[in-house]
Amino acid sequence: MSRDAGRLPGRRVKILLVDPDPVNTGHFVATFGEEYQVLTAAGGEEALEIFAGSPDIAMVLCDQQLGSMSGVELLAEVYARQPETVRIIITGYMDVSDIIDAINKGHIYQYVLKPWDIVQLRLILDQARQTWLLTRENRTLCDRVRRYENRLRRASEELARSDRRLASLSSSLINGQEDEKEQLATRLSEDLGQSLTGLKLQIKLLENEINSGGELSRELINGNLQLLRGFLNEIIDKIRLLSSSLSPVSIDDLGLDAAIAELVRRFSRRRKVDIAFAATPLDRLFLHPKKKLVYRIVQKALQGFCQRNGDSLQVRFDTRDGEMVLTMKADRAGAQAMAGNEARPLDHTMVTVGELVNMLGGSLHLDTSGDGESMVVTLPVDSRVPVPVVGGADNG
Numbered sequence: 067m068s069r070d071a072g073r074l075p076g077r078r079v080k081i082l083l084v085d086p087d088p089v090n091t092g093h094f095v096a097t098f099g100e101e102y103q104v105l106t107a108a109g110g111e112e113a114l115e116i117f118a119g120s121p122d123i124a125m126v127l128c129d130q131q132l133g134s135m136s137g138v139e140l141l142a143e144v145y146a147r148q149p150e151t152v153r154i155i156i157t158g159y160m161d162v163s164d165i166i167d168a169i170n171k172g173h174i175y176q177y178v179l180k181p182w183d184i185v186q187l188r189l190i191l192d193q194a195r196q197t198w199l200l201t202r203e204n205r206t207l208c209d210r211v212r213r214y215e216n217r218l219r220r221a222s223e224e225l226a227r228s229d230r231r232l233a234s235l236s237s238s239l240i241n242g243q244e245d246e247k248e249q250l251a252t253r254l255s256e257d258l259g260q261s262l263t264g265l266k267l268q269i270k271l272l273e274n275e276i277n278s279g280g281e282l283s284r285e286l287i288n289g290n291l292q293l294l295r296g297f298l299n300e301i302i303d304k305i306r307l308l309s310s311s312l313s314p315v316s317i318d319d320l321g322l323d324a325a326i327a328e329l330v331r332r333f334s335r336r337r338k339v340d341i342a343f344a345a346t347p348l349d350r351l352f353l354h355p356k357k358k359l360v361y362r363i364v365q366k367a368l369q370g371f372c373q374r375n376g377d378s379l380q381v382r383f384d385t386r387d388g389e390m391v392l393t394m395k396a397d398r399a400g401a402q403a404m405a406g407n408e409a410r411p412l413d414h415t416m417v418t419v420g421e422l423v424n425m426l427g428g429s430l431h432l433d434t435s436g437d438g439e440s441m442v443v444t445l446p447v448d449s450r451v452p453v454p455v456v457g458g459a460d461n462g
Contacts, residue, residue: 078103079195080120084113084128084140085156090180094127097184098191110135110143117144123151124198125191127178130157138174145173150201152194154178265297321349322357326364330381333368345383351390351447356426360390363422363443367394370415371441389428390447395440419443 080103085091091106098104105120107113110132117123126144130137141153155177175197176190272290317325326348334341352360371394372379380395416432423430428445 079124079198080105080122081191082107082113082116082120082123082126084108084110084126084132084137086129086132090129098188101188102191102195109133110140113140114143117147117151121148123148125152125154125194127154127156130155141174149173150198150205152198154190154194156180156182261297261301265294265301268293268297317357317361322352322360323347323349325361326383329361329365330368333372337372339372340378342380344381346385348383348390351385353448356448359422359426360445363419363426363445364392366415366419366422367392367441367443370419371396371439385447388447390445392443392445393440396438 078101081098082105083091083094084107085094086108088108091108095104095106105116105123107116110128111134113126113128117126126141128137128140132140137155137157141155144151144153152175153173155174156179157177158180175194178187178190268290272294275286275290320328323345326345327343330341330343333339348360349357368381378396380393382393384391384393420430423443423445426445428443431442431444433440433442
C-alpha cells in the first residue's frame with residue numbers, strides 16, 4: 067500500500083497508542099499521524115475506556131511498563147473484547163519469559179524494541195493494517211456465507227414442507243376426485259338409471275300392446291307417447307343438471323350472479339337445506355377467466371360446509387376493501403345437530419376449496435366458536451373491474 071493512499075481521511079484506520087511517556091507519544095503521532103488516525107492513552111485503564119468507545123480500532127500498540135497494568139495484561143483484555151484488533155508490544159527490553167507470556171496471554175502480532183526504527187515500524191504497521199482489513203473482510207464474508215446458509219436451510223425446510231403439503235394435497239385431490247366420481251356414479255344410477263328404467267318399461271308396455279294383435283285407439287297411442295315424452299324430458303333435465311355441475315356453462319349465458327343464485331337454489335332444493343342467501347353484484351368483480359374458479363369455490367364450499375353442518379345455512383356475499391367476502395354460517399340449530407364438528411378435520415372437499423382460494427390469492431377461515439360453525443372466504447377482486455358500493459341485496 068502506498069503512503070499517499072494511506073493518508074486519505076476516509077481510508078485511514080485507527081491506532082491506539084498506549085505509552086506513559088509523552089515524548090514517545092508525540093514522536094509517534096508526528097511520524098504516523100498523517101497515515102493513521104492515532105488515539106493515545108497514558109495507562110491501561112484509560113486505554114480500555116477509549117477502546118470501549120471506539121470498536122473499530124485496528125491496532126493497539128502499548129508499552130510493556132504501564133504501572134498497575136502491564137502491556138501483556140492490557141493486550142490480553144483487548145483480545146478478550148475484540149480478537150480482530152491487531153496487538154503490538156513496544157518495549158525497551160523483554161526476556162524470553164516475557165515474550166512467551168505475551169504470545170500466550172496477549173496473542174501479540176509483533177513486538178518492537180525501543181528505540182523503534184521508523185522504516186521498520188512503518189512496515190510492521192502496514193502489514194498489521196492489511197492483516198486487520200483481511201480479517202474484517204473474511205469475517206464479513208463468513209457472516210454473508212452464514213446468512214446464505216441460513217436462507218438455504220430455511221428454503222430447504224420450506225421446500226420440504228411444500229413437498230409434504232403437495233403430497234397431502236395430491237392425496238386429498240385424488241380422494242376428492244374419487245368422491246366426486248362416486249357421487250356422479252350414484253346420481254347416474256339413482257336419477258338417470260331410474261328414469262331410463264321407467265322409459266324402458268313404458269316402451270315395453272307399448273310394444274306388448276302392439277304385439278297383442280288388438281286394435282289400438284289413437285288416444286291410447288297418444289297417451290303412451292306423452293308418457294314417453296315426459297320420461298325423455300325428465301332425463302334431459304337431469305343430464306343438464308349433471309352437465310351444469312361438471313361445467314358451469316350458465317356463467318356464459320346468464321353471468322356469475324345468476325349462475326351462483328341458480329346453484330344455491332338447486333343445492334337447497336336437492337339437499338333439502340334451508341339457505342338464506344344474500345349477495346352483492348358479483349359479475350363485475352372478476353374478469354371472465356376467474357369467474358369459473360369463483361363458481362367452483364362456491365360449489366365446493368356448499369358441498370363441504372353442508373357436510374359439516376345441519377339443515378339450515380346462511381350464505382352471503384359482500385365487498386370490502388377491494389375484496390369479495392363469502393360468508394357461510396350454520397345457525398344454532400344446525401350447530402347443535404352437528405355437535406362435535408370442532409374436532410373433525412377438514413374433508414377433501416374443503417381442502418379443495420382452500421387450494422382454489424389460494425390459486426386466486428385469497429384466504430379461507432373456519433371458525434367453530436360462538437353459536438355455530440362459520441366459514442369466511444376472502445378473494446381479491448380484479449383491479450380493472452369497478453367495485454360496486456359495499457352492501458348486499460337480498461335475493462331470497
